[in-house]
Amino acid sequence: MLYKYFTEKLLGLQDVNIEKVEEIDNSIHINCRLKRKPHKCPCCGKLTDKVHDYREQPIKDIPAFGKHIFIHLYKRRYRCSCGKRFPENVDFLPRYHRMTNRLSLYIIDKLRNEVSFSSVAREVNLSVSSVIRVFDLVSYAPKELPSAISIDEFKGNTNSETYQCILTDPVNKVVLDILPKRYEHFLTEYFNRFDKSQRDKVQFFVSDMWKPYSNISSVWFKNASQIVDKYHWIRQVIWAFEAVRKQEQKNFSKSHRRYFKKSRQLLLKRFHYLSDEEKQQVNVMLYTSPTLSTAHFYKEDFLKILDCKDRQSAKTAFSDWINSALDCGIPQFKKCANSMLNWLPGILNSFSSAITNGFTEGCNNKIKVLKRNTYGYRNFKRFRNRILHIFSHQMQKQAIV
Structure with a gap:
């Protein structure tokens, strides 16, 4: 479909006569005026089309083609027979504003991303305070509670x-x-x-x-x-095992400490997920420290609880693990077992719901x-x-x- 007024369609301005478009440095300046039509007097309500005077109003619009857009609107003031003088209505520009409605909406839409007010201000050629002032019009009320x-x-x-x-x-x-x-x-x-x-x-x-x-x-x-x-109660055991590893590796030589630190992911990963070579590496590390070997056993025994399919089987597995951990002789796991005991009802509920x-x-x-x-x-x-x-x-x- 061919448009006769393609410039107006491209700019998205309706009922506007484009008089001149010029490019200055990194900006495009559009000189225009609205089509003349009768306006209702806000004082007496009569229609009038008598023009009192013209004023040029510079307006900022959304950037286009990588350039800042300025609209120079030749705005009329009408005069009524009752003596009242009033400005013409501009659909795309609220009264006393120096930016278009779509620029305000553009700013609000840009702020849906994790960007700063400063970056948006640079993009739209406005001050940071102006961008903040536009955004402060947005507000959200508390919502009703869901299930x-x-x-x-x-x-x-x-x-x-x-x-x-x-x-x-x-x-x-x-x-x-x-x-x-x-x-x-x-x-x-x-x-x-x-x-x-x-x-x-x-x-x-x-x-x-x-x-x-x-x-x-x-x-x-x-x-x-x-x-x-689940993440929060599982990491209690991981933290306990990590505390034991850090404590035990202090007794090793410098080279062994570095090796244990770099191999911590092998120790944390579930044993049956490891390859044969990785299992051999873990067994060698556990052989050097009986305490670490015991902690690794309780960590693996705990992670088996994750395989439980229902609340009742999880309750039984938790009861056995807590009783065993309380007597293991490792303070970190004893503390962890007490935490599990205190939060057991909420932990078991995580097996009843996804x-x-x-x-x-x-x-x-x-x-x-x-x-x-x-x-x-x-x-x-x-x-x-x-x-x-x-x-x-x-x-x-x-x-x-």
Whole structure:
């Protein structure tokens, strides 16, 4: 299809007469004016097409073809018979603004990525404060509680607080909210805002092994099954074994210490996943230290619990391992066994449901990228909106489905 007014179509400006387009250095300047038409007087309501005067208004638009775009709009002021003078209506430009609507939307869309305000400001040829002012128009209200809640903390360093808290829906992959603090009294105040009917709908509460989360779950979500994330209780055993390895290798020569350190992945990997050559290397390392050999046995014995298919078999396997670890004579594994004993109900619930904190941990990684690219945030409200804005596409997908 051929367009007669191809310049207007290319620029996306409707009812505009393009008078001149010129290129100056790294920018394109478009001189235009709106088509003249009658306007309603805001004072008396009568229609008038009498022009009082013209004013040239420079406007910034979205960049195109690798260049900055400036629109020089010759704007009319109309005069009514009642004596009122008023400017003509411009659909693509709000009153008192010096940038187009689509430039504001372009900025907001760019900020869905983990980029800084400064990088977006350089791209659109605006000041950083102008970009921030546009973004501050975006706000997100807390959402209703879903059937499953996942909670975790991340290092945000905002508002004089080291850690902030993230709430997600691990089933539908949606970020629910970002909280400024992770303390129990603050979480109590936050969840108290929701009606009891909403809290009773929550069936699963997923968290790591931090006591305030467990207390919140037992008090405010009585109908929910508390699940301790698998990653967090498995790494307790890995940490215990690593502590033993580091302790034992201090007794070795320098060359042996380096060898053990470089071969730590072989020791951590499940034994039956190793090749024959790797198994031989592990056996040689374990032969040098009876304590490390014992720790390796308990680590391997624990990892066999992961093969359990149901809660009851996992309960039996955990009971046997905890009783054995408490008498193993290795302080690190004794401490680990006590932790497992304290968190056993939540750990066993992870065998009854496939819900984990995986999505939440992935969100935390994305937040770290944002924080690194932007060199951190001092304003928590802006930081919260920025995070929720980045994950807002997931809410849109959920609405479409």
